[in-house]
Amino acid sequence: MTRSILIADDHPLFRQALALAVGQVAPDATVLEAGTLVAASGMVAERGDLALILLDLKMPGAVGFSGIALLHAERPDVPILVVSSAEGDHAADEARAFGARGFLRKDADLAVIEDAISAALAGRTPATRRSVSSSDGASDLDPIRERVADLTPTQLKVLLAVLDGQLNKQIAHSLGISEATVKAHMTAIMRKLDVSNRTQAALVARSLGLHLRH
Amino acid sequence: MTRSILIADDHPLFRQALALAVGQVAPDATVLEAGTLVAASGMVAERGDLALILLDLKMPGAVGFSGIALLHAERPDVPILVVSSAEGDHAADEARAFGARGFLRKDADLAVIEDAISAALAGRTPATRRSVSSSDGASDLDPIRERVADLTPTQLKVLLAVLDGQLNKQIAHSLGISEATVKAHMTAIMRKLDVSNRTQAALVARSLGLHLRH
DNA sequence: GCAGGCATTCGACCATTGTCTAATGTCGTG
DNA sequence: CACGACATTAGACAATGGTCGAATGCCTGC
Numbered sequence: 001m002t003r004s005i006l007i008a009d010d011h012p013l014f015r016q017a018l019a020l021a022v023g024q025v026a027p028d029a030t031v032l033e034a035g036t037l038v039a040a041s042g043m044v045a046e047r048g049d050l051a052l053i054l055l056d057l058k059m060p061g062a063v064g065f066s067g068i069a070l071l072h073a074e075r076p077d078v079p080i081l082v083v084s085s086a087e088g089d090h091a092a093d094e095a096r097a098f099g100a101r102g103f104l105r106k107d108a109d110l111a112v113i114e115d116a117i118s119a120a121l122a123g124r125t126p127a128t129r130r131s132v133s134s135s136d137g138a139s140d141l142d143p144i145r146e147r148v149a150d151l152t153p154t155q156l157k158v159l160l161a162v163l164d165g166q167l168n169k170q171i172a173h174s175l176g177i178s179e180a181t182v183k184a185h186m187t188a189i190m191r192k193l194d195v196s197n198r199t200q201a202a203l204v205a206r207s208l209g210l211h212l213r214h
Numbered sequence: 215m216t217r218s219i220l221i222a223d224d225h226p227l228f229r230q231a232l233a234l235a236v237g238q239v240a241p242d243a244t245v246l247e248a249g250t251l252v253a254a255s256g257m258v259a260e261r262g263d264l265a266l267i268l269l270d271l272k273m274p275g276a277v278g279f280s281g282i283a284l285l286h287a288e289r290p291d292v293p294i295l296v297v298s299s300a301e302g303d304h305a306a307d308e309a310r311a312f313g314a315r316g317f318l319r320k321d322a323d324l325a326v327i328e329d330a331i332s333a334a335l336a337g338r339t340p341a342t343r344r345s346v347s348s349s350d351g352a353s354d355l356d357p358i359r360e361r362v363a364d365l366t367p368t369q370l371k372v373l374l375a376v377l378d379g380q381l382n383k384q385i386a387h388s389l390g391i392s393e394a395t396v397k398a399h400m401t402a403i404m405r406k407l408d409v410s411n412r413t414q415a416a417l418v419a420r421s422l423g424l425h426l427r428h
Numbered sequence: 429g430c431a432g433g434c435a436t437t438c439g440a441c442c443a444t445t446g447t448c449t450a451a452t453g454t455c456g457t458g
Numbered sequence: 459c460a461c462g463a464c465a466t467t468a469g470a471c472a473a474t475g476g477t478c479g480a481a482t483g484c485c486t487g488c
Contacts, residue, residue: 152434152435152436153435154435154436155435162413163417165409165410165411165413165414165417167411167473167474167475168474168475168476169473169474177436177437177438178437178438178439179438179474179475180437180438180439180440181436181437181438183438183475183476183477184436184437184438184476184477185435185436186475186476187476187477187478188435190476195379196379196476197379197381197444197475197476198413198475198476199376199379199412199413199416200379202413202416202417203377203379203416203417203420206417206420366464366465366466367465368465368466369465381443381444381445382444382445382446383444391466391467392467392468392469393444393468394467394468394469394470395466395467395468397445397446397447397468398446398447398465398466398467398468399465399466400445400446401446401447401448402465404446410446411445411446411474412445412446
């Protein structure tokens with residue numbers, strides 16, 4: 001059985017470095033590379049044997065954590081390891097809230113990165129540093145943000161389309177479903193976000209850092 | 215003939231200081247004070263003899279330049295002097311784009327402030343420092359932002375209500391106009407913002423820093 | 429296995445939004 | 459003063475959005 005691993009980062013050099021690390025841990029895996037979020041999204045949709053996604057936090061085409069949310073929406077079963085430059089401690093928890101399996105700093109030791117990759121491939125959660133919160137480990141994240149995190153994959157894709165200002169008809173076409181279905185998803189989204197129309201939904205989602213660029 | 219001057223700032227001490235300056239320039243004027251944007255908005259609506267508004271850039275209840283836009287929308291005829299703490303050069307031009315007559319830094323000399331107040335009362339544009347752009351003096355501000363600046367007063371109030379997620383019916387009620395009129399305004403707003411539905415209008419407006427808090 | 433929950437799907441029906449046309453009033457210009 | 463430009467108002471109609479009920483399929487726990 002073949003398996004493939006997607007490396008999504010806009011810096012070619014860093015993609016190469018990550019590919020090297022992947023080669024050490026999983027020599028049999030096919031390595032896919034993407035420099036933009038849409039490219040990554042396309043590959044994710046095509047490859048059925050995808051086993052892991054390594055995702056840069058600041059990808060062209062996405063703002064904030066939208067990239068994580070989008071790819072996680074496309075394939076909730078594929079683990080995502082977020083690779084960041086030098087964000088704060090908070091970023092790791094937020095990334096997890098949006099669906100990431102683990103969080104790696106770019107300045108981490110190569111061995112740490114390889115460990116995280118093999119752990120994720122094995123289905124385990126990498127032993128990256130977690131929140132430094134004192135004892136309970138509970139997140140004091142925005143309660144609404146938590147609700148965003150448990151939007152279903154399809155719902156998230158619909159919401160991102162709404163953030164693009166698209167009509168239900170357009171969303172239906174691009175997702176290959178009927179307009180009635182899009183409306184049903186919108187109802188579910190609005191219920192989860194605790195709002196009553198799509199404009200409020202769009203504003204809330206954007207205030208949570210969800211947004212895609214063209 | 216009586217005239218009144220509104221001082222809108224959340225810091226009571228600074229309100230007092232501004233009131234002192236106003237007293238020097240216009241001893242006859244009635245001084246009104248407001249600590250929040252809604253309070254200021256209410257006073258603006260009530261007082262017909264309002265001659266000038268001194269507005270803090272960061273007022274509770276508003277984000278960015280919404281406060282300027284809102285008060286300017288209520289009474290486009292009343293000059294607004296924006297008083298800021300220590301914003302960049304850019305802020306002055308942006309404030310003007312949203313309807314402010316002049317821009318004052320809080321660390322400015324008292325004489326400068328008094329000059330600006332008397333100039334504004336006389337109907338002139340205060341000689342505060344303008345953009346440092348080389349020769350033409352033209353603004354390279356976002357072209358869409360310019361369009362926001364020439365929204366009519368009512369249109370701006372409608373847009374702010376849309377940013378609050380309100381329905382046309384609710385907007386009509388709170389503005390005391392008919393729903394048909396709100397729709398007409400929406401059409402004009404969307405044309406000026408170069409979008410085709412209210413969700414896009416809301417997103418564009420928010421991306422320009424327009425937003426009111428509850 | 430099977431019962432319950434949930435995601436996804438959809439059509440029908442009502443609500444909201446947006447367009448078009450047009451009337452009124454105000455303001456500044458020639 | 460007359461004229462044009464435009465804000466404001468509004469009704470009728472078309473397009474879009476949102477709710478309800480229901481069917482299907484998947485997964486989990488009993």
